[in-house]
Amino acid sequence: MEPQTLFDKIWQSHVVKEEPGCPAVLYVDLHLIHEVTSPQAFSDLRRRGLRVRRPDRTFATMDHSVQTNPTGAAREDAAATQQLRALSENCGKAGISLFEPGSEHHGIVHVIGPELGLTRPGATIVCGDSHTSTHGAFGALAFGIGTSEVAHVLATQCLLQRKPRTMDVRFTGKLRPWVSAKDMCLALTAKIGTGGATGHVIEYRGEAVDQLSVESRMTLCNMSIEAGARAGMVAPDEKCVDWLKGRPYSPRGLAWTDARKRWLALRSDRGANFDSHVRIDGSDIDAMITWGTTPAMAVAVGKPTPRPDDFATESERAAAAKALAYMGLKPGEPLTGRRISTVFIGSCTNGRIEDLRAAASLLRGRSVAPHVRMLVVPGSQQVLRQAEAEGLDGVFKAAGAQWRKPGCSMCIAMNGDQIAEGEYAVSTSNRNFEGRQGKGGRTFLASPLTATAAAITGRLTHPRELMQEVPCVLNA
Amino acid sequence: MRFERITSTLIVLPIDNIDTDQIIPARFLKTTSREGLGEKLFHDWRYSKDGKAHSEFALSIARPGSRILLAGSNFGCGSSREHAPWALYDFGIRAVIAPSFADIFRANAAKNGILTVEVTREFAAFLLESQMRALGLEVTIDLQAQALSAGGITIEFPFDAFSRQCLLHGRDELDYLLSQMTEVEAYENAHAGS
Numbered sequence: 174m175e176p177q178t179l180f181d182k183i184w185q186s187h188v189v190k191e192e193p194g195c196p197a198v199l200y201v202d203l204h205l206i207h208e209v210t211s212p213q214a215f216s217d218l219r220r221r222g223l224r225v226r227r228p229d230r231t232f233a234t235m236d237h238s239v240q241t242n243p244t245g246a247a248r249e250d251a252a253a254t255q256q257l258r259a260l261s262e263n264c265g266k267a268g269i270s271l272f273e274p275g276s277e278h279h280g281i282v283h284v285i286g287p288e289l290g291l292t293r294p295g296a297t298i299v300c301g302d303s304h305t306s307t308h309g310a311f312g313a314l315a316f317g318i319g320t321s322e323v324a325h326v327l328a329t330q331c332l333l334q335r336k337p338r339t340m341d342v343r344f345t346g347k348l349r350p351w352v353s354a355k356d357m358c359l360a361l362t363a364k365i366g367t368g369g370a371t372g373h374v375i376e377y378r379g380e381a382v383d384q385l386s387v388e389s390r391m392t393l394c395n396m397s398i399e400a401g402a403r404a405g406m407v408a409p410d411e412k413c414v415d416w417l418k419g420r421p422y423s424p425r426g427l428a429w430t431d432a433r434k435r436w437l438a439l440r441s442d443r444g445a446n447f448d449s450h451v452r453i454d455g456s457d458i459d460a461m462i463t464w465g466t467t468p469a470m471a472v473a474v475g476k477p478t479p480r481p482d483d484f485a486t487e488s489e490r491a492a493a494a495k496a497l498a499y500m501g502l503k504p505g506e507p508l509t510g511r512r513i514s515t516v517f518i519g520s521c522t523n524g525r526i527e528d529l530r531a532a533a534s535l536l537r538g539r540s541v542a543p544h545v546r547m548l549v550v551p552g553s554q555q556v557l558r559q560a561e562a563e564g565l566d567g568v569f570k571a572a573g574a575q576w577r578k579p580g581c582s583m584c585i586a587m588n589g590d591q592i593a594e595g596e597y598a599v600s601t602s603n604r605n606f607e608g609r610q611g612k613g614g615r616t617f618l619a620s621p622l623t624a625t626a627a628a629i630t631g632r633l634t635h636p637r638e639l640m641q642e643v644p645c646v647l648n649a
Numbered sequence: 650m651r652f653e654r655i656t657s658t659l660i661v662l663p664i665d666n667i668d669t670d671q672i673i674p675a676r677f678l679k680t681t682s683r684e685g686l687g688e689k690l691f692h693d694w695r696y697s698k699d700g701k702a703h704s705e706f707a708l709s710i711a712r713p714g715s716r717i718l719l720a721g722s723n724f725g726c727g728s729s730r731e732h733a734p735w736a737l738y739d740f741g742i743r744a745v746i747a748p749s750f751a752d753i754f755r756a757n758a759a760k761n762g763i764l765t766v767e768v769t770r771e772f773a774a775f776l777l778e779s780q781m782r783a784l785g786l787e788v789t790i791d792l793q794a795q796a797l798s799a800g801g802i803t804i805e806f807p808f809d810a811f812s813r814q815c816l817l818h819g820r821d822e823l824d825y826l827l828s829q830m831t832e833v834e835a836y837e838n839a840h841a842g843s
C-alpha cells in the first residue's frame with residue numbers, strides 16, 4: 174500500500190461516501206459549539222423541522238461574549254445576554270451538554286475540549302470557530318466551519334468537504350530558552366504569509382516539535398489558520414497520549430489500553446507524500462513580535478519595523494505602509510523600548526496553565542509598570558483552579574495585574590474587555606487585525622514571556638533581559 | 650440561494666488580506682439573526698466617529714446598486730464568522746472578485762449566494778485600471794458559463810462543480826447531506842464505540 178500521511182489516514186477513515194463530482198461526506202466525531210456562531214444554525218434546523226442528530230457528540234460552551242471581570246457586578250449587555258440565553262435554550266431542548274460560566278468545566282472552547290478529554294487522536298473535530306485547529310495538537314483532524322455548516326453537522330453529523338492538500342512543516346534543532354511555540358507560529362507566518370498555507374492541512378514535525386510540551390503544541394496548531402491553513406496537526410506520541418489519561422471524558426480501563434495503542438500507531442508513514450514542504454531551523458528563531466496588522470507582519474524582538482521599500486511587490490509595499498500608519502509607527506523605527514499601556518495574557522492561543530506559569534515566572538518578585546494595565550485571563554475554570562492551587566494568582570495580584578475569570582476576553586473585544594483607540598497593547602492572542610482588540614486599538618502579538626517582560630518594564634522588551642535570574646520554564 | 654448571472658458596476662477595494670474583522674467587526678456579532686448586517690459592513694473603514702459615512706470610502710464612491718466587489722488577494726481571511734458573507738449579501742453584494750480567497754470564507758460565501766470569482770493578479774489590475782479610466786465599468790459574471798466579461802474581454806474562472814450546481818439550481822447542501830442518511834447510519838453502525 175502506498176505510504177500515507179497522518180491526515181490521509183484520518184480523512185480516509187471518516188469518508189462516509191464520495192460521489193464523482195461531489196465533495197466527500199465526512200463524518201464528524203466531535204462538534205463543539207459556542208454562543209456566537211450557533212444561534213442561526215439552530216434557527217435553520219427549526220425552520221426545516223430537523224432535530225440535532227447526535228447531541229451526545231455535541232458539546233457547548235459560552236466564551237466569546239461572556240465578561241471576565243471577577244467583581245461580579247459587571248454583566249453582559251442585552252444583546253450578549255440574549256445570545257447566551259439562546260444557546261442555553263437550544264442546548265436544553267436538544268439535550269446538548271453545556272458548560273456554563275462558573276461551572277467546573279467552563280472555558281474557551283479550544284481550551285476545554287482537550288482538558289476534558291473530548292479531543293482525541295485520530296478524530297474529526299469541528300467548531301464554528303477558525304481556531305479549532307488547536308485540537309490538531311493531539312493528532313486529530315480539526316478545523317473551523319461557518320454557521321451553515323454548523324447546521325449541517327447538527328442535523329447530519331456530517332460535512333461536505335473537498336480533500337485539502339497537505340503541507341509538511343518541519344522545525345529542526347533546539348529552541349532557545351526564551352523561545353516558545355508562539356514564536357514558532359509567528360516565525361512560520363512571517364515566512365510563508367497569511368495565505369501561505371491556504372487549502373492545506375499542516376503537519377508539524379521535527380525535533381523542535383517533538384520537544385514541545387503538549388500545551389505548546391496546542392499553541393502551535395492554534396495559529397495554523399493565521400497562515401491560511403485549514404488545520405494543523407502533530408502526530409500523537411507518548412507525551413500526548415499520557416496527557417489525556419484520566420481526563421473526564423477519556424476512555425478508562427481496557428478501553429484506555431486499547432485506545433492508547435491505537436493512538437500511538439497514528440503517524441505519517443515513512444515516505445508519505447506531502448504536497449508542499451517548509452523547513453525552519455528552530456535554533457534560529459528568536460522571540461517574535463508583530464509590528465503590523467496581520468500575524469505575518471512579525472519580526473524578532475530587537476529588530477526595527479521594516480521599510481515599505483524593502484518589500485518586493487507593490488501590494489506588499491502598500492500593505493506595509495498602511496499597517497505602519499495604523500500602528501502609528503515609522504518605517505525602520507526600533508520597536509524595543511516603545512511604551513505600551515496594556516498587556517493581555519490569555520486566549521485559546523496562550524491561556525493555558527503553562528502560559529500562566531511562564532508569565533508568573535517573570536513576574537515573581539517584580540511588579541507591573543505603574544502605567545500598565547495587565548490582564549491575566551485563564552483559558553478555563555480548570556486552568557484558573559490549577560493556577561490558584563499553585564499560587565500563581567497571588568503572584569499576579571501582588572505584581573499589580575488583574576486576575577480574571579475565564580473567557581475570550583480581550584482577544585476579540587466583544588465582551589467589555591478592550592483597548593482604547595490609539596492604545597498600544599502587547600497580547601498573547603492570535604490576531605492583530607485592525608480593531609481586533611477594540612476600535613482603533615493597536616496590538617503587538619507576542620509570547621507570554623515577551624508580553625510579561627513588556628508589562629514589567631512598560632516598554633517592548635526582549636524577555637531574555639529579564640530571564641537571567643529566573644529558571645527557564647519552557648522547553649523543559 | 651440562487652445565482653445565475655449578474656451585470657453590475659464595481660465596488661473597488663484593492664487591498665490584500667482583507668480579514669473578516671474588517672468586513673464585520675466582532676462587536677456586531679452579538680446577533681441571533683442574519684439580517685440587518687449590511688449597515689455594519691466594513692463599519693470601521695466606512696464610518697467616521699460621528700457615525701457619518703466617509704465620502705471617500707469605496708462603498709460611498711461606488712455607483713448605487715453596485716453588486717460586485719473587487720478586492721485584493723486572500724480576501725476573507727481570519728475568523729470563520731458567516732456574518733461576513735451575511736453582511737455582504739445584506740448590503741447587496743452578490744459576487745467578490747479577487748486573486749485569492751481564504752478557505753472558510755469561500756465555503757461560507759457559496760452557501761449564501763455570493764460568488765467568489767478568482768482571477769489572476771494581472772486581470773484584477775486590468776479591472777482596476779479600466780474602472781479608473783471609466784468609472785462605471787460594467788462587469789458581467791455568468792456562473793453557467795463560468796465566465797466574466799468586462800471592457801470587451803471575457804475570461805473563464807474556476808469554480809467548484811458541486812457548489813456551482815447548488816447555486817445554479819438554488820439547492821441547499823443540507824438537502825444533499827440529508828439524502829445520504831442511510832449511508833451515514835451504516836457508517837455509524839460500523840464504527841460504533843470508536
Ligand code: SF4
Nearest residue numbers: 304520521581584585
Ligand atoms: S480566544 Fe480568541 S481566537 Fe480563541 S476562540 Fe476566543 S475569540 Fe476565538
